Amino acid sequence: MxxxxxxxxxxxxxxxxxxxxxxxxxxxxxxxxxxxxxxxxxxxxxxxxxxxxxxxxxxxxxxxxxxxxxxxxxxxxxxxxxxxxxxxxxxxxxxxxxxxxxxGQGDLYARYLKLKAELEEMGLFAEEYKQKIPFMAKKVGIVTAPTGAAVRDIIQISRRRNPYVQLILYPAIVQGKQACESIIRGIRAMDAAGVDVIIVGRGGGSIEDLWAFNEEAVARAIFDCSTPIISAVGHETDTTIADFAADLRAPTPSAAAELAVRQLDDITGHIADCKNRLDQSIKSRLTHRRLKAQKLSESLKRLSPQYMLNDKRQKAAAIESTLDALMDKRILALKSRLQKDELSLKHLSPLGLADKRRQRSQDLGYKLDKAFDRHMQMTRQRMLLLIERYKARSPLERLGGGYVYASGEDGKAVLSAASLKTGDKLKLRFKDGTVSAGVEEISCD
Amino acid sequence: MSEEKKTEEKRSLEENFDILEKNLKDLEDDSLPLEEAFALYESSMKLLKDCNDEIDRVEKKVLLLKDNGETDEFSE
Structure with missing residues (x-):
């Protein structure tokens, strides 16, 4: 083995x-x-x-x-x-x-249904006894366990919505044998403390856990409370007798806080909105009236004698200027017609003939001037030629080479030495100038 | 809250809002004479101030209510 x-x-x-x-x-x-x-x-x-x-x-x-x-x-x-x-x-x-x-859970459920029917019969759930939840609660009472999600949720949500709301907590026992009495005490204490609304509830649990909220005594305490009560027991699916007796049923503790505490922003927003609308309405009213007054004053002005006079004056001035323009136009038309007539007349008149003749004589004059000018030019040319020829024949051309032309004081040529006396003055003409000389000695041949 | 306290001066916020809404409606009606409109406007402005005053803007601590009616500060 x-x-x-x-x-x-x-x-x-x-x-x-x-x-x-x-x-x-x-x-x-x-x-x-x-x-x-x-x-x-x-x-x-x-x-x-x-x-x-x-x-x-x-x-x-x-x-x-x-x-x-x-x-x-x-x-x-x-x-x-x-x-x-x-x-x-x-x-x-x-x-x-x-x-x-x-x-044996069925037993509790049967008890619940029976009590619900009885209390309903007695009118504890009747709509007519429901109190209105205040528009803006400033003091909110909470009857629930001081620990756990329910109270935490309620406080958190209330603070978020409006931190200025006073929350007052009654620390109740919400489960077990003492729960019923504790909840009732809490409701009464809160009613006496003078809050605006009370939240009564607890977090989720089994039907046994929530049983205190199905007790007749608790339902009656809720019914008798003069402060409005919001019930908030368990989850959305849990419905207790307390929910029916309360003035308002919230599906959860968080929802109860939302129902009890109004969002501060909503209120301040509403106030601001009201102020805007008030301002706007009075402003638009004033603007409207002002416009109306303006319109009336304009209409009145139009009816004043001064305005009417001015209006007439203006109209007269306009007519005058139109008339002027018409006259100017007429005169201009006449003038232009006259000019045209004048032109046609000129063509037909004897004056026209004279013009032609004058033109012809002018032409002739012009031709004569030209012929004369040409003639003058030729004459001048001849003159210049003659001057040249005369120049060649000038006695001065014979001077030079020691020969001078002697003249006496009378300017006549001295033809012989014998005609002179001592002391006579002589004028000697050289080719390039004249010299005055005196006779000192005479010797004849 | 007892009913006697709700005198003319101490209206609730919601009542004030209701009055304001009504005043606005009246003001938006063109047939209202101007003097009345002004009076309404002034009283509405006063109401608005009351509404603002009604919101007591002081942050509150959570209080603990005892059976004898006294309160304590609640520490979470």
Whole structure:
């Protein structure tokens, strides 16, 4: 015999594998009575389910436990849904619960319906008794647990909408045996404290958790309260007797805060809007009147004698200028016609003939002038030739080479020495000039 | 709040808004004589001021109400 030896974890893993393969154990519903329920800090619930013969260890992990609508208590009869598997480290099998229902839940629901019908019959829910939620509450009372999501949501949303609203909290017990009395005390204290509106409620939970809000005494306290009450119990799907008795039902605590606390911006915006419209309306009214007055004053001016006189004057001036223009045009037309006539006349008159003759004589005169000029030119030419010829014949041409022309004082030529006396003056003409000389000695041949 | 307190001077914000709306409607009607329009405008402006005053703009702490009616500051 050479049997194989296994380790503990090997065996436990093997058994775990067998459980895992089992089709039935993977999804099973088991009914039993709760024993030794323990809530761990992380939210996991450990408990046992038993019947009259046997016990089954159970575990409900945090994520599943959160969805449970009730708290497990010993002796409670429940039906769990989940899988049966092995806890390898502990070597035990257990029921892993993913969903659970409480048996006998139907009883509470029946009680709820019965009470609702009774109170409705008594008129506790009647529309005529509902009080109006104030337009802008300045003091808001809150009756709920001082810890948890509900109070946090209400405070947060109220602050966001209007931080100037005074919130007053009555820390109530909202679950368990003392809840009913605590809620009633809270409502009464808040009514006495003189707030504008009261929010009564709590966060979500099972029908047992919310049960205080289904008690007749709480419904009556809500009904008797002289301050308007907004109920805010659980989630949107949870409807309690308190919701029907309240003046207004909010689906959640957050919604209650929104209903109780008006958005400050809306109010200030509304005030600003009213002011704008007021200003605008009075302004437009004034503008309208002013325009009307202006129109009237213009109409009046048009009717004044001064205006009418001016108007007539203006019209007269216009007529005058039109007349002037017409006259000018007429005169111009006449003038141009006259000029035309004059031209035609000129062609026909004797004056025209004289003009022709004058023209001819002018032409002749011109030709004569030309002929004369030519003649004069030729004459001048001849003259110049003659002058040249005369120049060649000049006595001066005979001077030079020691020969001079001597003349006496009378300017006559001296023809002999004998005609002269001592002391006589002589004028000697050289080719290039004249010299005066005196006679000193005479010797005749 | 008792009914006696709601005298002429102490109207609620919503009542004031209602009056303002009505005044505006009257003002927007052209047949209203100018003097009356002015009077209405002035009284409306006063109402607007009241509306603004009504919003008590002081940030409030959450109070805790005790059974004997006393209040404490609530620490979240």
């Amino acid at each position: 050479n049997k194989k030896i296994y380790s503990v974890s090997q065996i436990n893993s093997y058994i775990w594998g067998m459980f895992s393969q089992d089709f039935y154990l993977r999804d099973v519903s088991i009914k039993g009575e709760v024993r030794d329920a323990k809530y761990w800090k992380d939210g996991t619930i450990y408990f046992n389910l038993k019947d009259d013969k046997s016990l089954l260890p159970c575990v409900c992990f945090k994520n599943k436990a959160q969805a449970l609508k009730f708290k497990l208590e010993d002796g409670m009869s429940v039906t769990g849904h989940g899988s049966v598997s092995v806890y390898k480290e502990g070597g035990k099998y257990q029921f892993y619960v993913s969903e659970m229902e409480k048996d």
